[in-house]
Amino acid sequence: MSTRIVVVGGGTAGARLAQRLPVTLLGEEPHAPYNRVLLADVLAGRYEPEVIALPAPLEPVRRGVRAVRIDRAARTVECEDGTAVGYDRLVLATGSNPVLPPLRGLRGSRLPSGVHPFRTLDDCLELRALVRPGVRAVVIGGGLLGVSAARALAALGAEVVLTQQGERLMERQLDAHASELLREHVESLGVEVHTECRVSGLRQEGGAVTAVELADGFVLDAQVVVLACGVRPRIGLARDAGLKVRTGIVVDDELRTSDPFIHAIGDCAEHDGRVYGLAGPALEQADALAGVLHTQAAVPSVVGNRSAGARGVPPDGVWGRVGTTDGALAGASAPGGSVPTTTVPGSARPHYTGTRALTRLTLGGPVSLDLASFGEATPRPGDDVVQLTDATRRAYRKVVVRGDRLVGGVLLGDLAAVGALARAWEGDEALPPAPLLHLLTHDGGS
Structure with missing residues (x-):
């Protein structure tokens, strides 16, 4: 018998998992899952809402359904419309809420017009x-x-x-x-x-x-x-259910909460003391959890198959736009992500080890501006710093090296070197014995 997997949340993480495994996806918003990274372009009028829709999941999404309570003993999710959904495994992908600043004139969650x-x-x-x-x-x-x-x-x-x-x-x-x-x-x-x-x-x-x-x-x-x-993880559902929460819902390397039948991914999850709140880590966590659930339950899966022809799986180019499209804002993961999700028999057990997130943004206008940052852009005492500034082209590159490791960098205006730098940072390996300036002039592809 197949395991019943229920996912609460139709955002980036929940939608990704639903493309990897057949699940019951409860989405609070009335819209089909969409690429939140491109919302600024919708606001600017560059894209209509249907353009940013994500590829369809394996099973239809239940839209406009708000989960209000988890009954861990009965293993059901109770919804605001009075229905209850049973699960064998529950995945919380509840995302985050915008932070409302403590201002005079703001009372609770009710906002003035405008x-x-x-x-x-x-x-x-x-x-x-x-x-x-x-x-x-x-x-x-x-x-x-x-x-x-x-x-x-x-x-x-x-x-x-x-x-x-x-x-x-x-x-x-x-x-x-x-x-x-x-x-x-x-x-x-x-x-x-x-x-x-x-x-x-x-x-x-x-x-x-x-x-x-x-x-x-x-x-x-x-x-x-x-x-x-800013945003704050949505942990109310988990907290009310008695799950362990701190800033986010605490999970281990299998994205498992304090209840072994409940997992959490995306903006609401706290792994190894860190809440990412970025698109790249959310995607990697969803992929890792798909591998975990596939190895632990008899569910059909498309994990590890990213070809354009696989049912419900977008080609790499679709998800690869995250954090790199004009006007987008995201923390796309660095190339060569560190999450093993292989499900080949005899392979290592899938797990999540964390994400090194690269922030990338393109601002449009008469002359567009690209920027990227990763790791620690502010050096510590003893660190080596290399930077190049081209005032004519309004370009700026800077990297921070600690010992023989690249620990961070900022690029603005010219991102030709971002691919090579991100790979060197993500790999966390000793840099080759070459002048440090080489890091900024070697354009290994972005």
Whole structure:
């Protein structure tokens, strides 16, 4: 008898697993699974929603179904519509929720008219319906998400102000020089950028936002406010079921929770003390879990077969777009990922050992800008740093070497060397005895 596998969550991780194994997929959103990486392009009007739909899973998705309770004793998932779904193995791929900052004018999860998070396809469609040329829009948050949202709103003709509480844009991924180049590019798109700027509250009139108040007393007029302050793992379902949770749902190398019949993958999962919150690790975790479940249960599988002709399995090019498409934002895994998912008889038992995530972003405009970062971009004492700057081409490359290992890097404007650098970093092997400058000038393909 086949094992009943139920997946809660139709995002990147859940959809990937459903393409590898026949599962019952419960998707809370009314839409078919889609590529969240391309939401900024939907907001900008470059793509219609159907363009970003993911390849169909092996079994139909149950859309618009919200799981509200797990009965571990009965092994059932209870849904908001009153139905219950039995399982032999349950996979939580519940993703994450946008962080709502503690601002005056925000009460609970109910947002004033004109105030939107930037997380789902519905968020994008609602924003796109609101924004027209000349609309005053304020984006709160200058990280990866906020920069992409600001670019998309500017493409729609909005008058955009981007506010960042930290010292620079994308400070988690970029060093000071790369961040300054990014700021220059964002401003060239017509976006007004404010860093070291804390938002304290929202002004409203008739239930609609009218302005954003800053901590220094300055007021920004706003008809639209986008909250891009990060995300938080959705762990409520797991916590209420008595599973072990910290920042995320704690899992082992088989993506197994504290209940041996329940697994977790994607943004909600915490592996080895780390929650990734990126597309690349979510995909690798789904692939690894497909291998684990296939070896432990009598289920048909397409794990390990990535040919374009395999039923339900996208060719490499489809998933390979994650984190590399113009305007996309993601943490695509570095080439040569470290997750063994082989299911050939006699092979090593599949497991997940972690992901080295490469962040890559393309910002459109009259002149597009590509950037990539990986590992530790800020050196420690004793590290070697090599960097090249081409002011004419607005290109910047920097790598950090610790001993004989490449530990991080930033590339902006010219990504020709990113493929070779990512492979060297992912392999975590001793660098060849060549001048360090060779790391930045060897364009091994991106």
